[in-house]
Amino acid sequence: MLAIQANGLQRAFKGGIKAVDGIDLSIEQGEIYGFLGPNGAGKTTTVRMLVTLLLPTGGSATVAGHDVAKEAGAVRRRIGVALQEAALDSLMTGNELMLLQATLQGMKTDAAKKRCSELIERVGLTDAGDRRVGGYSGGMKRRLDLAMALVHSPSVLFLDEPTTGLDPTSRFTLWQEVSRLREEGTTVFLTTQYLEEADQLADRVGIIADGKIVAEGTPEALKRESGANHIEVILLEGSDPTAATAALSSLGEPMEASGKHDVSIRLREPGIGVADAVRVLDDAGLEVAEIELVKPSLDDVFMEKTGHRLEGSGDGES
């Protein structure tokens, strides 16, 4: 059974604006699926439909085997949700919020207390558990939000931009938790604006733009599909870029040089590397200041599929 399946899922708002325009999803149990797209692409609307907060206006979707429109209650019992901007009551303590969530999930008091205590410890909030959430940092709120979403051990977890606005350390801590969920076999549907996040965490990535999925696959496959490796060269002063381009043409196809680089070559074969390029340039009597092998990134994939770079793509994209 697929954990999440969508067929032609649509959501139109007043004025006929289609925020989500017929998307298909097939996500296996235990998979981490990264849903990547810029602001306004339709990520959050998709999540809101899948978690039963919003009714689709077209198509259908099932989560954990239940239809999101017809069996919303059954879906809600099987999912955990951490929506964008951890919506926590600042007047309550972490422990109180955990216990409330457990009660709303129908857990018995003793079992709820035990589970809450385990999760609070797991996300590193034991010392802060009795403090009001209003005094928590952004990272602490996000960790508490995650713990609340996990309180009833859901089979499918939705994380809507869980690290947006977090500092790198908090982001890394949250990534570790998501990786741990993979080991436990939880399906995770993760929306993000951060390419690095999708690259690091997701088994598969779906790229959404203007309400449509424009690319889907493993990060590696998408990058491979996006194009070959290329070599970027900065020559020492006095070396002729035209001669360098001509020499390196034996390794691949010249591209328009970007930024500070003098020469860019798209390599013909994956086996060709920096050593080959240095040898060719040396044979031609050209001196190199810097040379770099660049592999395609998800940003390149995004650029190719949507025609523009993703906001936030500069945040550590490798």
Next chain:
Amino acid sequence: MTGASLALARRALLVTLRRPQFLAPLLIFPTLLLAVNTGGLSQATALPGFPTIDGQPPVFFDFQLAAAMSQSLLLGGVGTGIAVALELEMGFFERLVAAPIPRVSIVFGRLLAAAVIACLQLTWFVLLGVIFGAGIYDGIPGLLIVYGIGALAGIGFAGIGVTLALRAGNASTVQGFFPLVFVILFLSSAFFPEALLSSPADVIAHYNPLSYVANGMRAPIIGYGGTKAVLEGFAAAFGLAVLFAATATHALRGRLRAG
């Protein structure tokens, strides 16, 4: 539904008690008005048309206690509405909607909490009454009547607040209805008997359910109006509770449909 409603009621109570800036006005404003009215208008009992008990007018402070209680309960309704609107604004409402609970328990939890808060508000005024020498004419059974009518009316006024919050979706709009509290209050027989109101205020007061709520709570305090006033008070408060619980539930459904 009961478990979820109780859990949400407990949470609403907890948060309300931790927000003294919301709770204080529910008690301070009516207490100030009670003090001002009692200090400046006590001669009103001598006016023809003011009710008498065994030929004697009631003590004006005792008469005004029910008015202060009514005002406090109305303000409680605005407070509940603002609290719900703030939950909508900060996204906590969505967390509740995403939980596997009957969604109507989100409204019922709030209304249940409002009933408890109403009892706390009434206790404040009962204590004030005791401190300043008011006698509860019908004793403990009379107090139970005051709490019964007050709790039901508290649910009704909270239902109005929740309805407004769910329709408007923001706290400032709900707060904008605050002045209406005084219009509803002064166009009722909460502060003065209907017989002393001039037209058209007396006609409006006659149809204003708050008049019956206030008179119903007042009857066991001053011993005027008898069973009729109590039953009318219960009927009005019950009607308000049922009507506005229904409108709040309807508003919730509308909000959920709109997404």
